[in-house]
Amino acid sequence: MTLKTLPEIRAGRMPETFAFEADPEAFDRWSSGISAAQAPENTISILDVIGEDIFGEGVTSRRVSAALRRIGDQEVYVDINSPGGNFFEGVAIYNMLRQHSQKVHVRILGLAASAASVIAMAGDDIQIGRAGFLMIHNAWVIALGNRHDMREAADVLEPFDDAMASVYAAQSGVEKAQIAEWMDQEKWFNGDQAVEVGLATSLLPADAVAEGEPKDRTQNSTKKVDTLLAKAGMPRSERRALLGDIKGGTRGAAPHVTHDADDWTAAAEQLITAIRS
Structure with a gap:
């Protein structure tokens, strides 16, 4: 079995002057009621914002790490429907999955936006629902402080954006410069488009996705x-x-x-x- 060799994303300590939050547009377009009609064995479900929110909810790297320890040296399925969120948590989850010893199957059930789209790139194969969406953009943060803090924030974010572009390019085969342009545009891809450009490998069967009432x-x-x-x-x-x-x-x-x-x-x-x- 040959697994993909994917770039690592190195993320240092987050400056105190800013925090990563879910992009409001992505959150607005997220349908939390979408889930898997049937989950294969050894499935990790990422069906919420990335990182712990102010209510103590969300998908964290700690939770994914515990799931991977439980699964052990076996293939893993990762079901995603998330508007994104904390970039550092997303990077940590991506790195864990890319280092997994066995094949990683990613299924984008509804939305994989922002940090969630980075996680999706850890898949050896990536399936997406025809009605699903994948969104890529530059790292999105809330920044506070004076002009020096703002310059520092921009300097901190630039290598993150470059690393993400490298990951999307490695997975899709698209030139990195084109990826960077898409990120500048906050590019949205539906299922067919994601497969066409190589950010997904195939479409999910229609009966793989269930749509229920939104959570609370x-x-x-x-x-x-x-x-x-x-x-x-x-x-x-x-x-x-x-x-x-x-x-x-x-x-x-x-x-x-x-x-x-x-x-x-x-x-x-x-x-x-x-x-x-």
Whole structure:
């Protein structure tokens, strides 16, 4: 058996001035109800944001490492439906999978965006649903600080983008310069397009994907609000406290009311306007 030789992505320590978050557009286009109709044995499911979010949820490298230890020296299947998230966690998961001693089968069930698309590239074969999407872009972060911090953030991100371009190029056979141009454009590929350019090897059978109701609608809406607040520059600790108050209420506050996604988004946009003013 011959396994692909894929580049390693080296990621140092993340500067304190910025944090990796899921791209708001990717999060908006993510359907969390998509899953596998039937999962093969030794499957690792990546069906959430990458990295631990402010609610303690998400797919982490620690969890994937534990799953790989359990599977041992056997072939592994990786099912993906994720809007991306923490770049460092995505890189760690990618490196673990590329170092696995046996074949890695990746199945993109719905969406593999941003950090999740990097993870997908660790597959020796990559299947994608015809109605699925793969999105590649430059590393996306929330940065805070003065002009020196901003320059440092750009300097830190540049080698990451170059490393990702190398990974996409190695998997697809497309020239690295073309990949870099696609990343600059935040390029979206549907299933057929991903196969055509080599970012996936084949289409998934139609009966391999199941689409159910989105997971906890309120929780998903809250995550979307969290992403919008992050984009506005609010630090994670403050977002955690604020959303905790909104969801659970505080002593003496008005009774808790559950909103739908549109209400949450409108509230977030109003809050962001207030923060910026």
